Amino acid sequence: MTPEELLYRKTHEWVAVETDATGAKIATVGISAFALEALTDLVYIDLPEAGRKVSAGEPFGEVESVKAVSDLYSPVAGEIIEVNSALTDQLEGLSEDPYGKGWLVKIRISDEAALSELLDYAAYQKQCQEEMADD
Amino acid sequence: MDAPENKPCRTPLYGWHVAHGAKMIDFAGWSMPVQYTSIIQEHEATRNSGGIADISHMGRLRFEGPGAAVFLAELLTRRVADMTLGQIRYSLVTNDSGGILDDVLVGYYHNAQGQPYYLVVVNACNRVKIVNWIRQHLPPERAEAPGEEVLFTDVTRLWAMLAVQGPRAIDLLQPLIDADLQSMKYYRGRQARLLHPAASRQGGIVSRTGYTGEDGFELALGAQIAPAVWDVLVEMGRPLGIVPAGLGCRDTLRLEAGMPLYGHELCEKTHPFEAGLGFACHLAGYDFPGRDALREIARQPLRRTRVGLQIDGRRPAREHCDVYHGDQKIGMTTSGTVSPTLKKPIAMGYVSPEFAVPGTEVWIDVRGRKEPAHITELPFYRRKNEKK
Structure with a gap:
């Protein structure tokens, strides 16, 4: 999916929701390029x-830069069914391809309520611009 | 130009930093570049070739007059009165109980007219505190005492300061300066003339000092010519692999070099001996604030001591993480990062002296999880050919 098609949490995680063969909704979660x-x-x-x-x-994990640590927050409720553990040894994958190779976890959604609180691309872009202006 | 009130101060190079895409942060009341490209790139460039950093935020305090030497000797923990021309010493300013108010460099120079003066470089975060401390100890009756006058000037805003650090720093600077840098020893400095037309042959101080663990120099020069000199350094540095370096890598470089940072390893509750800075305290000479307290502290066993810590895994500790030996809490971290040179998490902190032996296995409480670590010698990084 392209960044325009994704949903976003205010804390900068992106979410792609797809339905699997059994009809369950699966959220793929990553960190935005911003x-x-x-x-x-x-x-x-x-x-995790x-x-x-x-x-x-x-919080389901954390990401650390040279200067600071940031928590990763789950955008949805559910069970983590897959983890992109290859990233642990290849952090560059995260920065190089944040919406592809850089995915973090897949979560089988148990409650869809939180989905309605996520931002669409336009709303998320607006939030990022506001954060840049605050700097 | 002074920034409007409540806004962070700007160095003479603020415009350059912003125009070149630096990520700016508010640091100790100054708007400073944390990085231009990436902290790791700038760190590695400084270790391999060189980095040029704007350190104009540091406080520069100037002392002149026949009473200056004795005044400083009675203010600083280190001997000052016997300093020879061009000599620089690391010193502390302590309060009456021996707590560290600041760590400073004091240098003794002649200006272009041959007039002697002392320059004390203080941490940006402590400048106002130290200026007030100086004023408190330099009342008009002392400053104007006939024959022992002391003229104190805060020249922070009139001067800029640039650090050129790294193995190739000397190759960049030598052609631009009319002093022989090759023969200049570590912790020496002098008045020199900048030879490049952009600097209009103006003078400044060049010193073989730094805060990175590399060979290198610091330049103190007039604020007006700083942008032109910076441009020349950036242009001439590029083919040598020397790049602009922000405060982000300044922190990782000094941490690898085991150098304490005020507000982290040092504070008013820290005394010099536990910080490993006893060498900077001359307790037999002039009576500076805290001298008697430090004499007493020197007689007592240390309650804690500054150490290096290396985490065995990959998850870094930051400051304020508790350090344990078995079930016993033995200390706390004061700084931590992932070392760009060693590619491992490193930290500094204080532990009880009985556990301060290199190799001692400990664990650090990093945000609620135990990270096995061990005590290491400082520094974590020593450049080739560096004398111990």
């Missing part, structure tokens, strides 16, 4: 184990 650009110099990422259940807004 956030990665702001972080720069990534040195470490901590991702598959099987963990998360609620919407719960």
Whole structure:
């Protein structure tokens, strides 16, 4: 999916929602290019184990740059069914291809309520512009 | 130009930083570049070739007059009265209980007219505090005492300061300066003339000092000519692999070099001996504030001591993480990052002296999770050919 087709959490995680063969909704979650650009110099990422259940807004991992650590928040409620553990040793994948190779986790959504709170591309762009102006 | 009130101060190079896409942050009341490209790139460039940094935010305090030497000797922990021309010393300013108010460099120079003066370079975050401390200890009756006058001027805003650091710093600077840099020793400096037309042959101070663990120099020069000199350094530095370097890599460079940073390793509750800075305290000479307290502290066993820590895994500790040995809390970190040179998480902190032995296995509470680590010697990084 292109960035324009994704949904975003205010904390800069992106979400792509697809329906699998069984009819379950699966959210693929990553970090936006805007956030990665702001972080720069990534040195470490901590991702959860598959099987963990998360609620919407719960931290599921952390990403560290040379200067600081940032939590990663789950945009949806559900069970983590897949983790892109290759990133741990290849952090460049995150910055090079944030919406492709840089995906973090896939979550089988258990409650769709949080989806309605996510931002679409235009609203997220607006938020990013406001954050830039605040700097 | 002074920035409007409540807005951070701007160095003479502010416009250049912004025009060249630097990420700016508010640091100690100054709007400063944290990075131009990436912290790791600028860090590696400084280690391999060189980095040019705007350090004009640091406070520059000038002392002249027949009473200047004794005044400074009674203010600083280090001997000043015996300093020879061109000598620079690392010193501390302590309060009456021996706590560290600031760590400074004091240099003794002649200006272009041959008049002697001392220049004390203080941390940006402490400038106002130290200026007030000086005024408190330099009342008019002392400053104007016949035959022992002291003229104190805060020249921070009149001068700029640039750090040129790295193995090729000397190759960049030598052609631009009418002083023999090759023969200049570490912690020496002098009045010199800038030879490039952009600097209009104006003078400044060049010193072999720095905060990166590399060979290098610092230039103190008039604020008006700083942008032109900066341009020349950037242009002539490029073919040598020397790049503009922001405060972000200044922090990772000094951390690898095991150098303390005020507000992290040092504060008013830290005393010099536990910080490993006893060498900067001359307790037998002039009576500076805190001298008697430090004599007493020197007689006591250390309650804690500054150490290096290396984390065995990949998850870095930052400042204020508790350090444990088994179940026992033995100390706390004061700075931490992932070392761009070692590619491993490193930290500095304070631990009880009995655990300060290199190799001692400890663990650090990093945001609620135990990270195995061990005590290491400082510095983490030592450049080739560096004398111990």
